Amino acid sequence: MRVPPATLLPLVCLLAACGSSSPPPEPESADVPDTVVMDDAPGFAPLATDQVIVAHRGASGHAPEHTLLAYDIALEMGAEYIEQDVLPTVDGELVVIHDDTLDRTARGPAENCTGRVDEKTLDQLKTCDVGSWFNEANPDRASDDFIGLPIPTLEEVFQRYGNAPEIKYYIETKPNQENDDSVERELLRLIVEYGLRDGAVNNRQVLVQSFIPTSLTNMNQLDPEIPLIQLYAAGATVTLAAAAQYAFGVGPNTAETNQQLVDQAHALGLAIHPYTINSTEDLEAVAALCVDGIFTNFPDRYRGVLTNNDYGCAAPIR
Numbered sequence: 001m002r003v004p005p006a007t008l009l010p011l012v013c014l015l016a017a018c019g020s021s022s023p024p025p026e027p028e029s030a031d032v033p034d035t036v037v038m039d040d041a042p043g044f045a046p047l048a049t050d051q052v053i054v055a056h057r058g059a060s061g062h063a064p065e066h067t068l069l070a071y072d073i074a075l076e077m078g079a080e081y082i083e084q085d086v087l088p089t090v091d092g093e094l095v096v097i098h099d100d101t102l103d104r105t106a107r108g109p110a111e112n113c114t115g116r117v118d119e120k121t122l123d124q125l126k127t128c129d130v131g132s133w134f135n136e137a138n139p140d141r142a143s144d145d146f147i148g149l150p151i152p153t154l155e156e157v158f159q160r161y162g163n164a165p166e167i168k169y170y171i172e173t174k175p176n177q178e179n180d181d182s183v184e185r186e187l188l189r190l191i192v193e194y195g196l197r198d199g200a201v202n203n204r205q206v207l208v209q210s211f212i213p214t215s216l217t218n219m220n221q222l223d224p225e226i227p228l229i230q231l232y233a234a235g236a237t238v239t240l241a242a243a244a245q246y247a248f249g250v251g252p253n254t255a256e257t258n259q260q261l262v263d264q265a266h267a268l269g270l271a272i273h274p275y276t277i278n279s280t281e282d283l284e285a286v287a288a289l290c291v292d293g294i295f296t297n298f299p300d301r302y303r304g305v306l307t308n309n310d311y312g313c314a315a316p317i318r
Helices: 014-018 068-076 132-137 154-161 182-193 197-203 213-222 259-267 280-287 299-308
Strands: 052-055 081-088 094-096 168-173 206-210 228-231 249-251 293-296
Touching (some): 052 299, 068 081, 068 154, 081 154, 081 182, 094 154, 094 182, 154 168, 154 182, 168 182, 168 213, 182 197, 182 213, 197 206, 213 228, 280 293, 280 299, 293 299
Parallel strands (some): 052 081, 052 293, 081 168, 206 228, 228 249
Antiparallel strands (some): 081 094
């Protein structure tokens, strides 16, 4: 099956379409194809346990995180969601990158590719290579195909994968220093423009997550129907009752995830998606708690676990 680019839709008035509520360019690398091609019958065995496979930063155990190539691989491996961390540039574009700073994953001119992301223009960031670092860090998985991969914008991600129902996005907001609602407003504009709002509202095609409650409050005020996920850092108190007032689900660190927490979340109607779990042994242990899904750098491993093990879980919250 060929996944077509999204069709640009007229931008509707957000206030009219969404209401209000109280809180609660394609990459230049020739190594990445222009479109994602997936087989009509990929041959995936049916899952014995139907949990949600979230490709953490794409298939980031196999390819450089948050690159289009990492997302391509994740989808080919049968991931249900591909995750994007988004940060604003100084000129207001949302780019897909995890760290607030460029130093860990970017290579290129120092004036463009070091320091804070939100102090750079999009043109500056497009001079950076965010693939070569993976070869340096993982020589056993290095590939020439990774050299020169660019930082994508969220708009480029939407353009590439489109709004077909089988493509699902899991987006983390990391607001700028002013901590206003500019990031959430731009995110919502793109969701609407690329025809993803109805899928988000009706089928959880887009989930918006954040560690920052005010960011989720901002999104909830802009559009109370967009499904939200409250993230919790390791060691943080997991406040399920508070999250249930505005969120569809919660994302605890794996260190905080246990059977009691899973049962409490489900009692409140909250989906629970722990992060980030990578070894087959750990994936099996957490899946056996009957969580609703897991973030992993290795979606192929998690799919194997879910294919080979029937944990007797109730249908996950989706």
